[in-house]
Each structure stands twice: as C-alpha cells, then as structure tokens.
Amino acid sequence: MRSIWKGAISFGLVTIPVKLYSATEQKDVAFHQVHREDGGRIRYKRVCTKCGEEVAYADIAKGYELATGEIVVLTDEDFEGLPLSTSRRIDVLQFSPADQIDPIYFAKSYFLEPDAQGAKPYVLLRNALESSGQVAVVKVALRQRESLATLRVRDGVFVLETMLWPDEIRKPEFDFLDEDIEVRAQELKMAESLIATMESDFDPGEYHDAYREALQQVIEAKIEGREVVAAPETEEAGPAVDLMAALRASVEAAKKERGTSTAKPKRPAKAEKAEKADKEEKAEPKRKTRKSA
Structure with a gap:
C-alpha cells in the first residue's frame, strides 16, 4: 500500500505523526468505451458550449449555477480565503460510545500507520482507546474538504472513518410511515x-x-x-x-x-449413474465368456 496523506493525531498536548492509507478497494471489472467496429478507444474533448472551441485544462475554472441558469465563476483566490484547515492534523474533539454513532454517517475508511518516532504514543493511545470501549470523534481535512470522523481500533491499527455532516443525511419521507398498518x-x-x-x-x-x-x-x-x-434465467418469486x-x-x-x-452431502445422481454403468461394463465380458463355454 502507498500512503496518500501525512499528518498527525493531535490528542491534548500529544502529537502522533501518522501516514494515511485507503482501507478499502473496489474489486470491479473496469471497462473502456471503444468503437464497436475496430475496438479503438473513445476520447472526449473539453469543448465550450458558448464558443464551440476546445479548452485547455489550465483555462478551466469552477462555476456555480444559479436558479436563473446564470453561472458564477470562482477563482483560486476565492478558495484561498475559506476556513479550511491546512495544518494536516487529526484533532481529537471528544470520546463517545461507538453505539451512539449511526453507521449511516460513515463515508470512507482509512488505516493510520505511525510515522517516524510516533510508534510509542500511537500504541499508548491505541491501547487506552481499546480498553475504554469508546471511539474518538475527530475533525480532519482531506482533499480540500473538512470532515468529522471517528478513530477506532481494528486488528491493532487505528481506522479513521470519515463521516457525513448531519444535513447530508436524507429523511425517509415515505407514505407508508403515516399509514396505520x-x-x-x-x-x-x-x-x-x-x-x-x-x-x-x-x-x-x-x-x-x-x-x-x-x-x-x-x-x-x-x-x-x-x-x-x-x-438460464431463474424466475423470481412475486410478493406473498x-x-x-x-x-x-x-x-x-x-x-x-x-x-x-x-449432514453428509448427498452424491449427485449423475455420479451414481456413471458408477453403475461402469460396473455393468466391467461385468459384461464375464457374462459373454460363460455363454460361449
């Protein structure tokens, strides 16, 4: 594995340097879009819808669309003034029982490895957290986005689980909830x-x-x-x-x-038929010998 981020866990006055790794990977079959006739790869060009010209990547900016359809263009200077932490710290905010945090909040999992001289404080915090039976609620900035997260222990390693903000969780507004079933x-x-x-x-x-x-x-x-x-397609059962x-x-x-x-697995019917046929074939020459005699 290759680390994708370096920082430190800030726990009171204790600082633990760590490396961050993706804890999961998608084992999916990847495809490319190709020309059906000759298998050539399909490429897409960045074309402006107004002037129709191809735009270089360096000339592309971020735009926010208003309800009227107008676009507000944001520059790099606009983003520099935002309160996003660049200190590369994982700030421990509090400790809470794990069952108080609904799994729906969890977004992405990462492993944390101690870096440089951080092994001893890393193990100290790990053992203390594991014995407490709680998780650490932290705040971290990754990929220009600040997130709440939790720190827990799994197989002797800290797992950082980034979380969604409360206003990012949808409410299940379904009609059947108001029915008296x-x-x-x-x-x-x-x-x-x-x-x-x-x-x-x-x-x-x-x-x-x-x-x-x-x-x-x-x-x-x-x-x-x-x-x-x-x-062969299997028929799915309908509603009961x-x-x-x-x-x-x-x-x-x-x-x-x-x-x-x-229980002991039953032998397939094909295997039993094959074995019976094999026995009859072996016995056949003996029968013919007796007849001729």
Whole structure:
C-alpha cells in the first residue's frame, strides 16, 4: 500500500505523526468505451458550449449555477480565503460510545500507520482507546474538504472513518410511515421465529461477488475464443399473498437448509449413474465368456 496523506493525531498536548492509507478497494471489472467496429478507444474533448472551441485544462475554472441558469465563476483566490484547515492534523474533539454513532454517517475508511518516532504514543493511545470501549470523534481535512470522523481500533491499527455532516443525511419521507398498518401477534411471532432460525455468526468469507466472477468468466471465454453460453434465467418469486403462510414456509425452508448443511452431502445422481454403468461394463465380458463355454 502507498500512503496518500501525512499528518498527525493531535490528542491534548500529544502529537502522533501518522501516514494515511485507503482501507478499502473496489474489486470491479473496469471497462473502456471503444468503437464497436475496430475496438479503438473513445476520447472526449473539453469543448465550450458558448464558443464551440476546445479548452485547455489550465483555462478551466469552477462555476456555480444559479436558479436563473446564470453561472458564477470562482477563482483560486476565492478558495484561498475559506476556513479550511491546512495544518494536516487529526484533532481529537471528544470520546463517545461507538453505539451512539449511526453507521449511516460513515463515508470512507482509512488505516493510520505511525510515522517516524510516533510508534510509542500511537500504541499508548491505541491501547487506552481499546480498553475504554469508546471511539474518538475527530475533525480532519482531506482533499480540500473538512470532515468529522471517528478513530477506532481494528486488528491493532487505528481506522479513521470519515463521516457525513448531519444535513447530508436524507429523511425517509415515505407514505407508508403515516399509514396505520396492523400486524397480528401470530405474524410477529412467526417472523421472530424465522429470524431466530436464520441467526448465525457473521463470517464475511462465506460471501462472494457472483456477478463479478461470472463476468470474468465471460471475458476469459472471449479471450480463448470459446462460445459463451448464457446461464438460464431463474424466475423470481412475486410478493406473498398470505404473509403468515409465507413466513411459515420460510421458517421450514430455513430449518431444512440448516439441517442439510450439517449432514453428509448427498452424491449427485449423475455420479451414481456413471458408477453403475461402469460396473455393468466391467461385468459384461464375464457374462459373454460363460455363454460361449
């Protein structure tokens, strides 16, 4: 990994120099826009809509569009006067219980590594924070944007999680929230039973991106020149008419799946047929020998 930012955690009078790394990466299949006929890459030009001329990158400025459609052009001098911290500090504001912070606020995760002589104060703050069971609420400026963030410990390393501001969280204004929808006690009990049946410890290693894997297989088949056969479409179940019956069936299916997953896996029918045919083929010469005798 390569560090993308250098700064320091400011904790009271203690300063801990750190390097910042992206903690996540998107494992997506990247595509380019190409000409269908010859596969040539498609390029886009920066063209002004008023004069129709191509504009050099150095001549491009930031513009804010008004409700009237007019554009207010902002220069570099306009941005210099803004109160954005350039001190490259992660200022600890307070410490709070982790369950008080709704995960909807989290935006991006980063790892922090101690730099230079910062290893000892880094470990000291890490151990103290871990034993407290709380997270540090901090303020940091990254990529010309100031953000709230939290500091927590994961696998012995500080994780900085940038957060959205409260006015960036939308309110779920849906019509059904104002409706008086009645849920019967039996239905609630059956739903709780389904949850209990499907309860299990979360292991992220059990899940994988099936779409990305299938897409990669299509690309590999194209490379090898093989015929690509589309997988058969599966019919999706429609909305349940009888909620209670659907819940009961779901509970039974979950119990059955949980029971079969621990049992000895059944051999495929094709494998059993192949083995039977192989035995009959081996026994055939013996039968012919007895007849001729």
